[in-house]
Amino acid sequence: MIVVSNCGLYERMSFTSSQGSDSPADAGQAITLRILSSLKNVSREAWDQVANPGWKLSGRGLLTPEDDCKSLKDLSGALAKEFEPTSEETSFNPFLSYDFLEALESSGCATNATGWMPRHMLLQDENETVLGAVPAYLKSHSQGEYVFDHGWADAFYRAGGDYYPKLQISVPFTPATGRRFLTGPGVNREAGLQALAAGLVQVCQKTGASSVHATFLSKGEWDTLGDLGYLRRTDQQFHWENHGYENFDGFLADLASRKRKAIKKERKEALSADGIEVEWVTGSDLTEAHWDAFYEFYLDTGSRKWGRPYLNRDFFSLINERLAERTLLVLAKRHDRYIAGALNFIGSETLFGRHWGCTEHHPFLHFELCYYQAIDFAIAKGLKRVEAGAQGAHKLARGYLPATTYSAHWIAHEGLHDAVADFLEHERRAVERENEALAGHAPFKNRDAT
Template sequence: MTAPNELTIAVHPSTASIPKDQWNALASNGRTKPDNPFLEHDFFLALEESGCATAQTGWQPQHILLSRGGTPVGLMPLFLKSHSMGEYVFDHAWADAIERAGGHYYPKLQSSVPFTPATAPKLLTRDCSLETRTTLLGAAETLADRLGASSVHATFVPAEEETIAREADWLIRHDTQFHWTNHGFATFDDFLETLQSRKRKALRRERREALIDGLDVDWVTGSDLTEAHWDAFYAFYMDTGGRKWGRPYLNREFFSRISEAMADRIVLILARDGADYIAGALNFIGSDTLFGRNWGCLRDVPFLHFELCYYQAIDFAIAHGLKRVEAGAQGEHKLSRGYAPVVTRSIHHIVHPGLRRAVADYLVDERRAIDHQNIVLSEHTPFRRA
């Protein structure tokens, strides 16, 4: 029998081995559903049970569950990895450095939402306890030692978790994404009025030309989503993924599973030519944020990517009272379309002292460069000057 205040740590080899209500309560600070859809039990379960994030694909679940007196109080989604693909925070140079020196970088431990470059907490608790979150970091370090892993990484973490990790002597890394902010706009035209005249005209021209051939745009969400919609989108996804990455990370089964489990948190924005869909963008709906994820097309139409991924996303956010649109990783081309630079954060525990020193020195220079870059980018936003 567990003592009332006894702290226990368990490592779970699958999301399925953790009850859904326990996972979601920890991912939502005691509520029934997380603000961020990517933290839902159903999302992780779909990734694993579809075969996208498994030991066979180099993503072996090692989720840390922390309990006190038998009651779950903390969770750190974690994977043992044999490569660095699908993370969007690039550490290949670190791996090369230690391999050239005769060491081994893999396996490593990775706390992230696989294939999803969206900021979300990784130290999940019912009550935002600093002690619990610090204990989770320590448990990950201990697990790395036990498994012979070179390092532990948590990517796309919020600023508060960066602070906690810094206090625990983890290394800090910054990068840049581009997000759109809703300043209480009632319409897309209200947003356009905040832009410089030249930029405003350019956006209107792009929107007009994207649909000049008579294309229609559908927002499909909730119970309206069908397997036919997913068949169409998967063809778009495979075309884009095959050209950009060589092998797309997600399979067809994954999309069916998330549609069945969390359709109310999904919107497909699809371009239709008559009865036929020719392009589409997949978005997930959070409590106050629209998250753009994947896009693809079967016909090259000028500006259609911008229309579906950026402008329609803004339209949807305004219509549904959402505060932000996060349009995914990288992309300075988003800047001229009203998306502003924001800092993204990751935290890193590296076991090998020599590699840790080298990476720490590198990250000081990299953060300085990122800070300077964001200052420059902020000076080139399309918004009217006060």
């Protein structure tokens, strides 16, 4: 049984185990679940060690692999396992980094005032060594999540229930797949996930929250949470996969003739207006002037899509200070003035497309900056894929194939739980059918698009 108590700026939930090596701890080993009201209450090193094990960030986001994971393999025996990391444990995800998540808090984008109350969870041993973590927020609304539950909230409200607050497990404003239950490679993954998932339910019950929502999970996390009683949900995005292409023409050679010609035409027309040039700006070349230009584009898109943008100017300055080496701005310039731009973040294997905007509208310029230039960059840097953000079936014709995204939901109220479970069963089948149908219309000629 987990016992919850208040401890100043955070709360602690402690338990001991005597159930053997597959339990949350060795016999007699105390494991603590600590709830943080801010990432400032944990060290950058401790967070990143479980968020992106095997990687080190320095300077303005310079990424280097750590050759020695001994510190993770030798973590006091608690939650220990033989060192067998999976691909999801070894790839670097910029959104899970301390620098990114803490920038959302320090800039005022993800705070109590914006309805994102940080309630991050740490899994610690008796020596307060961090074994695992979860980025978590107690929320008073459903904005900025990209997994839509407004209908659930409305239905529960009409039935006399309070859907908010709810506990959200995610990277705010970021529809990008990645681990949400963070454990180091020397920690028993399943046992750590189970401990964290159980702790979230306890936090939910203690705070009076209606539910737990873990979004854009890895497939493995989704499977395990389903086994633990969470409701499983799927949705769809479009991702481009790099099949060892040497250049963009190599990618085009994989396409059917008609699709290949269409893309060539779009790229030509996108840059046909007098004086349009495209720049890649990253690392030490990024300046506040670049961010000023991009923020103008972001404000235009954000005001049209959401009424008001989620991210403020301070956030982008913090990203420039901390993660410039993990950031790519693709900018279009005309007559020495920036007119459009796309923001991307660079992982160890994936280029993540995030935001786009413009002050001049030119045919196909959106496709050029967001999709084709992203492919060019991924090929040049040897990245395995491009994730181009939420939604957008128009991406299919540009070589981005349907990919399933995963979320899991724990709902306290039995009636709402049962209604949502029935809805999700039908929704999962619909998503599967749509993915299969779209894959059948993929533009590739020489391989199975699925």
